[in-house]
Amino acid sequence: MVVSSTTTTVTVVSLFAVLLRVLVSLGPYSGESTPPKYGDYEAQRHWMEITLHVPPSQWYRNSTHNDLSYWGLDYPPLTAYQSYAHGLLFLNSSVPESVALHSSRGYESPKSKLLMRSTVLSSDLLIFFPSALYFVYAYRLHVSSVNGNNAAIGWQLAMILLNPCLILIDHGHFQYNSISLGLTIGAVAAILSRHEIVGSVLFSLALNHKQMSAYFAPAFLGYLLGKCLRRKHPIFEICKLGFAVLGTFAVIWFPYLHSLEAFSEASVLSRLAPFERGIYEDYVASFWCISSIIIKWKNLFSVQSLKIISFSTTILSFLPSMVHQIGAPSDMGFIYSLLNCSFSFYFFSYQVHEKSILLPLLPASLLALEEPFAFSWLVHYGMLSMYPLLCRDNLILQYVTLLLFFVLIYSSLDGSGPVMKRDFFSIRKALMALSLICSMSLHLVYLVVQPPKKYPFLFEALIMILCFSQFLIMVIHTNIKQWRLETPSRISKSRKNI
């Protein structure tokens, strides 16, 4: 009886999540009908074209058939294999002209759009959905059996699957974040279920799909190292995981490993880290972008020193969270650490895009039962931080609709399931209201008011300052929460004292 009603809840939530994705898919995408460079949709289509017609050793190299200045591949090989598979199975089999070499540039048709959209939807269903389910079950079994009722299971799954930012970027704007993020959730779930080798393999796959998955690496490293150090044969345990990671990397990079020359010459590595584009691009709620309003980093320092500065500040900011996990690894601490470390990268690393907010939002959604308020706050400001981008993509209707659905479902469990903290001081309440009013007004002003000629990016800057301040408050809160968690070692110490 219990099982069947859980199954019903899970099915209803999943079907609703699919429905929303399909509806968003019907809308516009990045760079629709805007030659000559189009947008992310064209980038993904072009990678299918290149991987289908050019041998793997040439994928990352400039040649007559592969002009890297036009959407050159800048993700690791797993993305390239995915492009190849999608191009072969979906596009080439029914609309070969949409991925023909050279002649297909900027190809857009209703049928090819349908096929392109189904590649995203099927990847999402195949990887993100099962991983999210796996996580919800692992969480219940190993992390917290509190709030273990049916409604809470459905609610937690809904919070992960209905995250409006992810749906808009993948199924609206057009990307495949659900693959790397899905592999990451799968890795977290496997590790929580004590399948650490499986977890390491899955996380290595995520890293090989999008290098940005490295935002989570310090948390994985800290937690697994902390766990291994507490076992009988720490060196052996560490080697086991190390081999799993190296083995996965070796398989994925096989076409590039056969000759050393191909590896050093194939500018794969330099393609993956394009430093020449500057410490930030456009307007992002990152520390460098926000502080550049006062301090002109790009004029003060060379690219080389900026690389070193951003590298060191990133490490310094995630170090407390990582050290905490090495010293006292715990399942809940691990999830907090994923959030804290990924925010360090979002704030301080080199070349952060507005879409990178999806990375910290993932562990925030995994913490939805523990930190419902922080999660909803981050979703709200995460959405706002991508608002200018989504306006450019003409996705405002989808933006408003998804946000409304999210708020409705989020509040559906208010009080009955996750413990909502009602004990806010009134000053805090007033500040929150103020922040929400600012957010609402910025949404409107950005749409209808023409910015002053002297400051064409005034509203973008204001939006990012507001988002940055809210992210910063939340991340200070979650860092403190991580350090205050009851860790197994502290619990056993206090027991000893008794």
Ligand SMILES: *[C@@H]1O[C@H](CO)[C@@H](O)[C@H](O)[C@H]1NC(C)=O
């Ligand atoms: C790459 O090759 C194309 C065509 O051969 C050429 O037009 C382009 O300038 C080259 N780009 C680089 C970065 O070398």
Ligand SMILES: *[C@@H]1O[C@H](CO)[C@@H](O)[C@H](O)[C@H]1NC(C)=O
């Ligand atoms: C793509 O489709 C065309 C026409 O059906 C076929 O000739 C070609 O071999 C296919 N390409 C690949 C790489 O399979």
